[in-house]
Amino acid sequence: MGSSTIPIRAVTDRSPAFEYFSTKKDELVGWARKFSLFPYPFVTACCAMEFMAVSSSPYDTDRFGAALPRFSPRQSDLLMVVGTLTHKQAPILLKVYEQMCEPKWVMAFGACATSGGFYQNYAAVAGIDKIIPVDVYVPGCPPRPETVIDAIMQLQDRIARSHHPILTDRF
Amino acid sequence: MQAITLPNPVRPNFRADTGGDVIVNIGPSHPATHGTIQVIAALDGEKVRRVDVHCGYLHRGFEKECESHTWTNLIPYVDRLNYCSGLINDFAYCEAVEALMEIEITPRCRYLRTLLSEYSRIADHLTCIAASLMELGAMTAFLYLVMIRDYIYEHLAALTGARVTYTYGRVGGLAQDVPDGWLLRLDEILDQYEDFTGRIHGLMDRNRIFIDRTRNVGVISPEDAVSWGFTGPILRSTGVPRDLRKDAPYLAYAELEFEVPVGINGDNYDRYYVRMREMDESVHMIRQLIDTLPDGPISVDDRRCVLPPKHLVYSEIESLINHFKLVMEGPQVPAGEVYTAHEAPNGELGFYLVSTGGGMPYRMHVRSPSFVHMGGLHRLLEGYQLADIIPTFGSVNMIGGECDR
Amino acid sequence: MMAAPSLDQVRRLLDVAPDAITVSRGMFVLMLEPVDLLDAVRLLKSELQFDLFLDVTAVDWLERSPRFDVVYHFYSTAHFARARLKVLVPAPDPVVDSLTTLYGSAHFMERECHEMHGIGFRGNDDLRPLLLYEGFKGHPLRKDYPKQYEQPLVPYRER
Numbered sequence: 036m037g038s039s040t041i042p043i044r045a046v047t048d049r050s051p052a053f054e055y056f057s058t059k060k061d062e063l064v065g066w067a068r069k070f071s072l073f074p075y076p077f078v079t080a081c082c083a084m085e086f087m088a089v090s091s092s093p094y095d096t097d098r099f100g101a102a103l104p105r106f107s108p109r110q111s112d113l114l115m116v117v118g119t120l121t122h123k124q125a126p127i128l129l130k131v132y133e134q135m136c137e138p139k140w141v142m143a144f145g146a147c148a149t150s151g152g153f154y155q156n157y158a159a160v161a162g163i164d165k166i167i168p169v170d171v172y173v174p175g176c177p178p179r180p181e182t183v184i185d186a187i188m189q190l191q192d193r194i195a196r197s198h199h200p201i202l203t204d205r206f
Numbered sequence: 207m208q209a210i211t212l213p214n215p216v217r218p219n220f221r222a223d224t225g226g227d228v229i230v231n232i233g234p235s236h237p238a239t240h241g242t243i244q245v246i247a248a249l250d251g252e253k254v255r256r257v258d259v260h261c262g263y264l265h266r267g268f269e270k271e272c273e274s275h276t277w278t279n280l281i282p283y284v285d286r287l288n289y290c291s292g293l294i295n296d297f298a299y300c301e302a303v304e305a306l307m308e309i310e311i312t313p314r315c316r317y318l319r320t321l322l323s324e325y326s327r328i329a330d331h332l333t334c335i336a337a338s339l340m341e342l343g344a345m346t347a348f349l350y351l352v353m354i355r356d357y358i359y360e361h362l363a364a365l366t367g368a369r370v371t372y373t374y375g376r377v378g379g380l381a382q383d384v385p386d387g388w389l390l391r392l393d394e395i396l397d398q399y400e401d402f403t404g405r406i407h408g409l410m411d412r413n414r415i416f417i418d419r420t421r422n423v424g425v426i427s428p429e430d431a432v433s434w435g436f437t438g439p440i441l442r443s444t445g446v447p448r449d450l451r452k453d454a455p456y457l458a459y460a461e462l463e464f465e466v467p468v469g470i471n472g473d474n475y476d477r478y479y480v481r482m483r484e485m486d487e488s489v490h491m492i493r494q495l496i497d498t499l500p501d502g503p504i505s506v507d508d509r510r511c512v513l514p515p516k517h518l519v520y521s522e523i524e525s526l527i528n529h530f531k532l533v534m535e536g537p538q539v540p541a542g543e544v545y546t547a548h549e550a551p552n553g554e555l556g557f558y559l560v561s562t563g564g565g566m567p568y569r570m571h572v573r574s575p576s577f578v579h580m581g582g583l584h585r586l587l588e589g590y591q592l593a594d595i596i597p598t599f600g601s602v603n604m605i606g607g608e609c610d611r
Numbered sequence: 612m613m614a615a616p617s618l619d620q621v622r623r624l625l626d627v628a629p630d631a632i633t634v635s636r637g638m639f640v641l642m643l644e645p646v647d648l649l650d651a652v653r654l655l656k657s658e659l660q661f662d663l664f665l666d667v668t669a670v671d672w673l674e675r676s677p678r679f680d681v682v683y684h685f686y687s688t689a690h691f692a693r694a695r696l697k698v699l700v701p702a703p704d705p706v707v708d709s710l711t712t713l714y715g716s717a718h719f720m721e722r723e724c725h726e727m728h729g730i731g732f733r734g735n736d737d738l739r740p741l742l743l744y745e746g747f748k749g750h751p752l753r754k755d756y757p758k759q760y761e762q763p764l765v766p767y768r769e770r
Contacts, residue, residue: 085370088359157751167768
């Protein structure tokens, strides 16, 4: 025991007003970003069928603001890796991921992208998180469209809750 | 993370000519290459001089997986070959194993497999036409066709439990019988199908822009098509009326009455139209099959491959051991080899199985139509414009799972 | 549609030992020596109209010598008959003649057979990897290649 107590100090040394405005700014920017996701559908395999189904009626992702695909990594912010990633395709995935600008999120769509699925052999990468960081994993082989929409909504919650520094690296 | 500058995983087989050709790389992450094909084109202005097609970006080691799983465990893997028409792969594979075991399936199973094969063919052609029309800019046509395809998926989910990759075929029969009311809904879907495709015909068939973009583009002659191994709608669009369902009938096709649509030119428009007509013929066949579907069991009563009924498994020791052996070791298939081919929506899908007795294959090879078509794709692309690469590629219907296995 | 050739017709045409040609499940199965392959295929194509070359693949019999079975499948669009050719090649340097002079579809299929099994095709000068990538060592479909031995192109990140 003794006198070595851990002092409790304020989390930040900024003023409460600044913190209030910063939080409100985060909420506003988070709201704007979550409802205007531009996916880059990095489509490889069978999950493409469900991706096509979830983008069209009746499971429209346009209702969530996440329908308009941008086929250039410079113009998109959500990388959806749809289908199995093989070792031959891995450098291309890494290159596309690195060409995307911040902020960016990654969705591992399907069992193969999440963990390699049932292809545990010399050719398939056992999950894309061996190559790039992933924000949301969608299970299913292929996942039902409702599962994909649930994943988009969870990603939207995460975007809404997170910190969005836009002017400086603290604000 | 360091930015990586990578040479191509496989070197292209040409360099820029001194004539000033520009080399353009299309793919392998491209919306219009259906996933994973890379086309390296040498262009002279807008005209394509040489093309090098690289596939293999979806090679998932299917044939190596086959050597370490039982015959029944492979049915999910086989489904994911041509994932647009999963049931046809199931049934072709199961028929190959049944040929090795010398099992004859029941009449009801035969008719149901035929019906579901034609149903899958409709789904596959819908996907192909929807994707290729969308790549030409016809978003409305895409949405119509994907809508009717979604009805088909939901309907098949009511039968098999899954929308896209079904795992419904079994060695010796099928997983379960059709539920009540399934055939009534099938009738409804076929009527809705006719409504939707009527709209597509109205939008596309005499559309000036569509005709200009697809007529006389991607032409291949019948002799070239046979020499380069094209089968299926591509071969039929050149005028060669070869269709395994008519020439060497399997399942219940010998008892059905249908025509084989054939094109005139061998161009993109013909491939689109042959597929639309083939879907109509499939609907005609399904209607005949619904009327003549026999009753009876769907699985052969053969304990070498078919699981015993659950109530027996729980009450008799013989059935319990039978069930255990079938699940753990797989059906014991006698030694031998077989090649079975079905008429898949893309062409001739063949399974070459080598068995040394035992519950696992010794070697399995898939003769996939898309792979052979990729070998001949350069014949369709060279000499045309850069903007023609996308519609031609869409009309060939390359499916990555089947091409690269 | 022409009549399908009979077993005797095929035997007389190809002039090989009688037990080299059998019929199995509706297909002709021919066992040939590697040197006879190209001539036999030429005869099949010109005389018997086996004009559609379906497939070439190989089977690795690890304990047997010769080790590899190179298996060809043909189809005739004129009389709907099928044929399978098997050529036995020994292990250390398996080479067969290429069929690219007769069929265009042989290019891709021989490339795949080469990279998966290591079978050489004399006469096909483009045997680059097709389904695998440059730098992949070994031939995966051989029985002595372990299934899970991965050769990644991109180093894995630490989590």
